[in-house]
Amino acid sequence: MSSTTAFNESRTTGRPDDDRIKVVYLPLDERPCNYDYPIALAGMTDLRLIVPDRGLLGDKKQAADTAALAAWMEAAAANAQYALLSIDMLVYGGIVPSRLHEWSPSECQARLAILRRLKLHNPHLRLFAFNLITRAPAYSSSEEEPDYYALHGRELNVYGKLRDKGERETLSPEEEQELEAARRSIPVEILSDFLTRRRTNAFVNEQAIGLAREGIIDFLIIPLDDNAKYGYTSADQRKLTSLVERENLTGKVHIYPGADEIGCTLFARIVCETAGFLPTFHLRFSSSIGPSCIPKYEDRSLNESIKCHLTAAGAVIGDSSDPADVYLMVHSPPVGQADMAETTDRYEDRHRSYYSEVNVREFVQAIRHYASRGRLIALADVALCNGGDHSLMKLLSEEGLLGSISCYAAWNTSGNSLGTVISHAIIEAYNRSKAESERVPEAAAKSRDYYLYRLLEDWGYQSIVRQELCERELPALHADYFRISHVQEQIEAMIGPRLEQFSRKYFPEFGELRVSEVRLPWKRMFEVGFRLETTTLSLAE
Structure with a gap:
């Protein structure tokens, strides 16, 4: 097929x-x-x-x-x-x-x-x-903000953060000085434009x-x-x-x-x-303290954020004693915002809690256990920002468990990934709840294709291929992460073959995957789109 x-x-x-x-x-x-x-x-x-x-x-x-x-x-x-x-x-x-x-x-x-x-x-x-x-990003860049954010972005963020904090609690003398320094450094007309x-x-x-x-x-x-x-x-x-x-x-x-x-x-x-479908979710975390950690770019604990995403999508957390429609496996960070790792960080440079307060072996064993009982497994890979955790995904590949997972997301922020994987899991759960004769033709195949797309984009591109290109190819092309327009077609041509090679290495059981029509829509390395053609061999073949 x-x-x-x-x-x-x-x-x-x-x-x-x-x-x-x-x-x-x-x-x-x-x-x-x-x-x-x-x-x-x-x-x-x-x-x-x-x-x-x-x-x-x-x-x-x-x-x-x-x-x-x-x-x-x-x-x-x-x-x-x-x-x-x-x-x-x-x-x-x-x-x-x-x-x-x-x-x-x-x-x-x-x-x-x-x-x-x-x-x-x-x-x-x-x-x-x-x-x-x-x-209001915490860094100075005009990539997606007004031009003046390249010079004054950090100060605008500090001004807003400390002004808000000062309205809710007492600032320290050092914070008072930092707030005043930020206010003085921002031109009046720029602050007025931003706040207006x-x-x-x-x-x-x-x-x-x-x-x-x-x-x-x-x-x-x-x-x-x-x-x-x-x-x-x-x-x-x-x-x-x-x-x-x-x-x-x-x-x-x-x-x-x-x-x-x-x-x-x-x-x-x-x-x-x-x-009229109310799907139930069972939650399982890779870190015991993960549910209480506040991910980077967010204001509340991971567990509270998950509850928000589930409720907004029309789902509910089920009683742990009952079989659920979806088993949401959450690979969670063991630290808060300041220490949360990015995919660009080397494994050995991660905060020590990633080694002591996350147990990927037990997490993978739990996935195997639920898979053996025919559960619908969705994996929210949110321990890192901006891509999947290669160490976890390699282990799942080695254990032959990627085929037991139905839904996956690991892109950009924790919230982006949670909403993406939960929405897919809800639709997959609803389709499985219907009698065979009532199911949408090709729905299962399209769901699996989307899962493979997520593996390729969130794990393959964001965690591996993007970093390889940025480190090994862009310097020779006089390009960088945010400046590729003069060589965009050349870079896009490199991505497809690398993703295909990635799929052959880590999930060959899904057959030959072909990636074409690669596009970097905002002329930068951050987001990618492509066409995926899948050829899945049946047991008879």
Whole structure:
């Protein structure tokens, strides 16, 4: 058997299009994580996912044409049952433009008016939306921020962090001095521009909550993008959470760490809602202290974050004494933000707790145990940031257990990975719960292809191939991690063969995998997209 995974359309079905539940999806931006992943999930279901052409969604700092997208939404949603949309895309033209725009609150409010029109023309439409709390990275870089962030980014972050902390507790004399130094170092006009935009974006979130109160928005997620215990995001979160509580919207508006995985999360919630399916998850951690650790780029413990992702997607943690629909194996960090390792760190340079407070042997043994009992196993590989843990994944490969796992994610932040693997696991669990005659044709094959795609991208590319290219190839090409446009095609041509070689080395049991049409969408090494063709040999062959 062979199949090709392009992730550009939701077509898997045995029923005519008119008989299927129609979901209109407006992504956060044009990258694979926001555009392609939900399409891949939809291909495992009998829902019909309608998306705009990728070319309508802008290009990184170039904002999408919001008027054209509004017109597309009105036409596409006229006869749909669900609309799943990014307010950042609808109002600002994408995630990065939301950090750069100069729109006034009234202009943003006018763009939100389309949501009322959607409900007016289609009163039975269920509208699921999400809108980020704008991030403020702790480093100086204008890669995804205003140009001045390259010079003043760190100081802007410090100013927000210490100002927020000072409003909640007493700053030390050293912190008072650091706050004042940060304030003096930031030009007045830059601080004004930055804070004005944040106030506008907070206003849009308040308006979205108001639309949820009115019943225009049926379910709303406000993700915390790259946040921490103190800072602008934390301050905004407190205000919005208080507003949600005052309006009695706690069950309808969820606020928690995340960003690029929310499209997948909300699609999984739609699957659960349309099917009347409440999946149960059993949680198992590789580190006993992992559940209480706060991952990098987040503001709460890993276990609390998992509960947020499960609840938003329509799932629940089951009683440990009962068989669950999904066994979520969480390879967890044994340390907090400051000491959490990245995939670029050498194994021997990790914090000592990675050797003493994580037991991958026992973790792998547990996976083998659950697999022997036919459980649906999903692996959230979040012990490191920005890719899979090669030491764990090698062991799973050596033990022949990769074929016993159904869902996997290990990309970028903990929240990104959790939302990605949980949404896939929910859909896989629902498909397994149905009688054979009721299952969507090719759903199992598409689910397995997506799992393989995740192994190749999150483990193969992010942990291994990307680092190899950055260390061995880019210097000779006079390129670096964020500067590859002059040799982009040359670099893209190197990735496919390396990923194919990686698959032959670590999971040959899945047959020959072919990687083509590799693209680095934002002209940097961070994210990648590609076409995967799989040829899986049956036992008879």
